[in-house]
Amino acid sequence: MSASAPQHTPILDLAAQLAGYRDEALAAITRVVDSQQLILGPEVDALEAELAAAVGARGAVGLSSGTDALLVALMALDVGPGDEVIVPAMSFFATAGAVSRLGATPVFVDIDPRTFNMTEEGARAALTPRTKAIIPVHLFGQTADLGALYEEPRAARPALIEDAAQAIGSVWRGRPSGTLGDVCCTSFFPSKNLGCFGDGGAVYGDDVALLDKIRVLRMHGSKPKYHHLLVGGNFRLDALQAAVLRVKLPLLEGWAAARRANAAWYVERLQARGLVGQDLRGERLTLPLTLPHHTHVFNQFVLRTPARDALKAHLERAGIGTMIYYPSPLHTQPCFAPLGYREGDFPEAERACREVLAIPVYPELTEAQREGVLAALCGFFEGEGRA
Numbered sequence: 001m002s003a004s005a006p007q008h009t010p011i012l013d014l015a016a017q018l019a020g021y022r023d024e025a026l027a028a029i030t031r032v033v034d035s036q037q038l039i040l041g042p043e044v045d046a047l048e049a050e051l052a053a054a055v056g057a058r059g060a061v062g063l064s065s066g067t068d069a070l071l072v073a074l075m076a077l078d079v080g081p082g083d084e085v086i087v088p089a090m091s092f093f094a095t096a097g098a099v100s101r102l103g104a105t106p107v108f109v110d111i112d113p114r115t116f117n118m119t120e121e122g123a124r125a126a127l128t129p130r131t132k133a134i135i136p137v138h139l140f141g142q143t144a145d146l147g148a149l150y151e152e153p154r155a156a157r158p159a160l161i162e163d164a165a166q167a168i169g170s171v172w173r174g175r176p177s178g179t180l181g182d183v184c185c186t187s188f189f190p191s192k193n194l195g196c197f198g199d200g201g202a203v204y205g206d207d208v209a210l211l212d213k214i215r216v217l218r219m220h221g222s223k224p225k226y227h228h229l230l231v232g233g234n235f236r237l238d239a240l241q242a243a244v245l246r247v248k249l250p251l252l253e254g255w256a257a258a259r260r261a262n263a264a265w266y267v268e269r270l271q272a273r274g275l276v277g278q279d280l281r282g283e284r285l286t287l288p289l290t291l292p293h294h295t296h297v298f299n300q301f302v303l304r305t306p307a308r309d310a311l312k313a314h315l316e317r318a319g320i321g322t323m324i325y326y327p328s329p330l331h332t333q334p335c336f337a338p339l340g341y342r343e344g345d346f347p348e349a350e351r352a353c354r355e356v357l358a359i360p361v362y363p364e365l366t367e368a369q370r371e372g373v374l375a376a377l378c379g380f381f382e383g384e385g386r387a
């Protein structure tokens, strides 16, 4: 196959998903356009109530993005200069960026190589008297297992801000993400499990007073209008995005189940082919691990192999879209150089960044597409791709 083969299985196919709810989304958009109530208002109020019910939290606040959700959650917890916030060394930039933007210090910790997530031991080892908060990131769709930290009373631990941008609907030991810490941040970026038609995000959780403070902060800290109790920002969600999200929300659970089924399909067949966890001419294929008592929502299906770049090229030649989340860890990003971290500080995050590759797992994948991905993977690991 030529290097310029068209992709017949992209990493994500939002157009295929749209086909399932297009008419309702357009009707919802028309409703908002006709109302000319374009920012916050009844659509956002309704979304917040429906979202809280769907994720099993007491409340939700619609916001302008997942990044702003993190920022405003940290603001609501009064995080600022002199404070430390523990974050994983492997995440999307926003997790650590939000901390720095408030003048606080991100304190990185290494990940569990099997789940890509921060661990309880890692978080505890990084605690200091200055630790104001911990941000467990539920990377790729699986809740970070912070064990007993999720059970401790608020007075006995720093604030816990869940980053569920990739994990809305994930479950940890029977408890939904969003109810494990003090507040949970999510993103409605189009590629997320619940994506809108642009940028959007939300916080949700059980601490109603904290959610109320975030509601005030998203309107420049004003309550009532033009009376500014706090210095906030413009973190509002558009009514158009809320209306689209209200159409998509009832479909979310079915989509997550389809993602899980696709993931299980890959795992079962790759294991049956004997390709997993063995040395294959020095190239080992490792599949994502779902921990016991966790419900993974597979925003991404991320496999790992030291031959990642060759595998990526091979899959591209076969018309299969892939992505690298993430090519480098956070502690070695140039903007964090003043923090003094070095290559080698977090070997698991660094190695993961060299080995990870996300393959298509979206709910609308057809049987033929899954078979195509499987055949290309088997072709690579059984020899053909490395000629």
Ligand SMILES: Cc1ncc(COP(=O)(O)O)c(C=O)c1O
Pocket (backbone or CB within 6 Å): 065, 066, 067, 068, 091, 092, 094, 095, 137, 163, 165, 166, 186, 187, 188, 189, 199, 200, 201
């Ligand atoms: C783990 C994580 N945190 C935060 C964000 C930020 O969300 P947004 O892109 O909506 O600002 C993302 C989105 O990519 C993410 O994956």
